[in-house]
Amino acid sequence: MTDSTFFTTGIGWRHPHYACLLEAQPELDFLEVHSENFFARGGAALAVLHEARQSYPVSLHGVGLALGSAAGIDPWHLEQLAALVERIEPVRVSDHASFARGPWGGATVHAADLLPLAFHRQSLDVLCANVQQVQDRLKRRLLVENLSAYVRFNTCDMSETGFLSALASRSGCGLLVDVNNIYVNACNERLAGSTEDPVRACMAWLDQIPPHAVAELHLAGHKDCGDIVIDDHGSRVCDEVWQLYRHALARFGKAPGGLATLVEWDTDMPSLQVLLDEAASARALQALADSAVAA
Template structure:
């Protein structure tokens, strides 16, 4: 990373990882760049065998692996799909990851008596009833996996309206209560916080999105946070209006870096992931973003000494 303005990650201090996607499989295994961990999407490795699982096992010999899921549907009233949970449990046993996570969302339900899956991360209301459902499902997952699980805050593009006399919690309180009741850990996606604040501003809520993010982070207990995600987003403005999309397709923006600095100052040297899932660039770009995150952690540690 000779062209980077940031010091590279060294063998002695990495706690920052990258999302390991297929275009970089061969190059990373050849370079063995110093990284804290690699994250993969759990569902891509559910098959009994094959090339994908063989590559993951090769990576596991050199890097800690974090399994990040998108299909458990933790907020579903229909409950956890037993087959999906069985496949995840088998993968966890095989890979022995450092962390396992999914989202505070739902995708699974019942329609005309049959189970259906939306193949998307749909938001759940921050109600006490929804919290009970989420807690029960997270506890089921932790019992099956025999380990502490992580739950990520969601970027959402629709909003729930409270029923008459229904009290909705603020998202940080909702997630903090989840952690307290289940013992799970929280995966804080800083970009998702900022994207949601931008979309609220577009929809007329007003306020400063960065300040919203700072307040959001201040509402979380440091002991509950097990990992942080950083990513890029994009703005879409078409005939249907304007919206900000968490597309994981660009570098982390300055405002999200500011929120990340605050998060590290508050939570400490939390393992941090650089996510990049669309328009995937050269591996060097991801390593450069990872080095920048590591520089933030180093600077925060230096301030405390």
């Protein structure tokens, strides 16, 4: 556990690290898992999660609720999530500001992807209603994450930050700010012709989010493919994202309820120690932020 009473730090716990983490029991404030991997009512995966829950708080991070879908929330998916929440008693539950469900061939299908929303009033109405439905069923506050997006809509009448801020205000949900996603989007805007410096653009983005709404930050690596930057969670956090993380810590300060930080790594998995090193880097910056506030 960290010494800070405000900042907490965890890592994404993925299958290659199940056994070594349970054996090593490293000092972490929480573990994050993808909710959908543990929907089965029994079996080895759920047993491993229960074992980890004896030593660590667990955060459930979903990728399948499709909160922005006009087709609504899948009742089966929501019930599986509610059952998992009851079993695990997670410290946080989160998902994404995305859509994935819609009509196709006379049925409602799921695209199995995090598809971006158009930032306009109608989309906001749908997202707020769906978030409220999930919060009512889970009887707890949901955190909603900003996306890395590879398409832009021409019909938007709101900024992304205005859209997310309005979501938090209207629904009472919290925001999960993925710092790497912001930077990926800014880099792709630069590749598309923007003349704005990506780091400065990201700082401006962070400054437009109300501090009281933010409960968690995500850090991860990405891949620069030359003509596009991909949020692949397959490398260490880059220097620019660490710089933005420092800005986020200063911006979101002493928000009510504390501020969690998660290090994600989902492809080209390294040793567990690499993730622990990244978490240690985050804690070092948190200590500096604590010192700045105290001064």
